Amino acid sequence: MIFCPLPLRGEGTIGHVADQSGFQPYFEAIGFGRWSFIDLLFRSRSLEIDTAESLDAVAAVVDKAVSQHGTRPQHLLAVLRQIQKDCHYLPKQALQSVARRFSLPLARVVGVAEFYGFLHTQPRGEYDIYFSDCVIDVFHDSEALMQRLCHRLRLQPGAVRGDRRVSIDTTSCTGLCDQGPALLVNGWPVPRLTPTLMDAMADHIERRVPVTQWPAEWFLIEDHLCRHDLLLNTPWRPGTGLKNALRQGVGWLLEQLTASGLRGRGGAGFPTARKWQFCRETPGDHYVVCNADEGEPGTFKDRELLKHYADQVFEGMTLAAFVTGARLGFLYLRGEYECLLRPLQAALRQRRCLGLLGRNLCGLMDFHFDIEIVVGAGAYICGEESALLNSIEGLRPHPRNRPPYPVTCGLWNQPTVVNNVESFAAASLIAVHGGEWFAKVGTEKSKGTKLLSISGDCARPGIYEVPFGITVAEVLGLCGSGETLGVQVGGPAGTFVAPSDYQRRIAYEDLGTGGSFMVFGSHRDIIDIATRFAQFFAHESCGFCTPCRVGTSLQLRLMEKIRRGWATAGDIQELESLKQLLEASHCGLGHTAHNPVQHTLAHYPGHYQARLRDLDFSPGFDLDNELETARQLTGRFGDHLRQV
Ligand SMILES: Cc1cc2nc3c(=O)[nH]c(=O)nc-3n(C[C@H](O)[C@H](O)[C@H](O)COP(=O)(O)O)c2cc1C
Ligand code: SF4
Secondary structure, three states: OEEOOOOOOOOOOHHHHHHHHOOHHHHHHHHHOOOOHHHHHHHHHHOOOOOHHHHHHHHHHHHHHHHHHOOOHHHHHHHHHHHHHHHOOOOHHHHHHHHHHHOOOHHHHHHHHOOOOOOOOOOOOOEEEEEEOOHHHHHOOHHHHHHHHHHHHOOOOOOEOOOOOEEEEEEOOOOOHHHOOOEEEOOEEEOOOOHHHHHHHHHHHHOOOOHHHOOHHHHOEEOOEEEOOHHHHOOOOOOHHHHHHHHHOHHHHHHHHHHHOOEOOOOOOOEHHHHHHHHHHOOOOOEEEEEEOOOOOOOOHHHHHHHHOHHHHHHHHHHHHHHHOOOEEEEEEOHHHHHHHHHHHHHHHHHHHOOOOEOOHHHOOOOOEEEEEEEOOOOHHHHOHHHHHHHHOOOOOOOOOOOOOOOOOOHHHOOEEEEEHHHHHHHHHHHHHOHHHHHOOEOOOOEOEEEEEEEEOEOOOEEEEEEOOOEHHHHHHHHOEOOEEEEEEOOOOOEEEOHHHOOOEEOOOOEOOOOEEEEEEOOOOHHHHHHHHHHHHHHHOOOOOHHHHHHHHHHHHHHHHHHOOOOEHHHHHHHHHHHHHHHOOOOHHHHHOOHHHHHHHHHOHHHHHHHOOEOOOOOOOOHHHHHHHHHHHHOOOOHHHHHO
């Protein structure tokens, strides 16, 4: 099946409102052609011209965003995203106005605005383009394609063109590694890029064809659901699990979840029944949150679950609400998946119509639960559950101190269940078929199946639902890999598995994973792979704590030095010593940032050695040599120190 997420624009957009102003003929007459009134006002903003009209236009944009989304804390991100879309950046006056509307200090709004990759306080292009710099996309020529587009449009990567028509930059994995290389244009994903497509895109941009009128086939996201098992293949109807649970009670549902052995599919593998039970036992206003941030490079299984199994995911959230007593839930959707927002909202509306969401659920007088969707704005750290909660609360999304954990102190410091998309989808099936049915598949400690997002050098990239306990070799057989250098399981933070270890198993007791499975052919360069992962961590470090902020940058610099053949044995020692520094980090991102370096160093020491300029230890900085010029100039050769 094929899905076309084309953006809709028209009545209700600020361009439409502003073009009613009557200024358009005037601007056309003086030679601004088809530039809209609003474009001119925002271009004048970027030149710091404070005209009354431009201030009015900013106010109109903020009015529209606020009336569309609201002014509760969870709406802040949506309002900022909307303003960014309409103005192509976040003007200072807009941020001031937002701060007033939300009754927040300006510093807090600016702090949020400056955090996210897709929000900007300086003007961006009318066509704002981000190429995925995930290692898989890069190995499929995304850098050359970006250069080609930049060349055709006469701008540098990372820059905004002088006429503010277009800006081109990179972003971390866009969740399309099975059909990369990919980019986002004004938030809309374009997969399967080719040189011909780049030329055609440049032509459309130069001719100022709105993205809505670009060929629909450019936006087609193919489904690659290559292997179905328990989760993807079991027939399921909306409401069946929920009604079953309501009939048999909370105790029964928790028993079934315990018997199923379901563990969190986001990567950490915490038992789901225990999480829900702890949350239930903590007094307060409970919340349920679905983590659909899916930012781990090489992961895209939640994309397909949300596309085809959204109802099942929402039912899982409703079951969690039944257990905990929550009345409100949030689905946190990564900004890169904004194209899924409308279908997801439609699925929520449908459930409300069926009496499966909203007030008096399934006809019960005291069961009320509804779900809101919050869309992120390009920050990997928001996948970390406590950062995600801060993001929903309209705060800068730094990870919180743990403990306390979200189950006791989550959203607005209330007990909160946070689960991955796949965990909720599995729970809704367990509520129908029971725990034993689920636990029949898998290993002793890892029950059921796991969705793997397989990408890279293999014949059939896509999503494979495999039983826990399957070996890496068996997975490689399924996806049709040739000669391989190794496999990265669990994204950059996970484990690099060399061919000698291909009998290792996908299971929490061996290779735990959130689902990313990147295959690297034997022609790939291990140092290049590790450097790209180091770059990912340095870019995505939220900067909150020093060990990670500094450690990830130092790690990247050392890896670059090795990659370019400038390093010595001393640099390898320094690289190894960074592990200790990174382990002192505040959250999981910093704790795991050394993994790719550590694993590749362990498996491929020869590859590293071969890249060194000097096999002997030689310090990166030769103090004695550096001082020599100063000694010559001053005529002091150390004798004065001896006198002292
Ligand atoms: C840096 C970082 C990024 C994470 N990204 C995700 C993510 O994208 N999706 C996800 O479900 N869990 C992610 N997690 C794990 C979550 O913090 C949390 O453990 C998970 O959502 C809990 O759900 P589960 O029990 O169903 O796995 C991430 C953790 C860290 C440290
Ligand atoms: S470890 Fe990194 S990502 Fe986590 S809080 Fe520290 S700086 Fe932020």
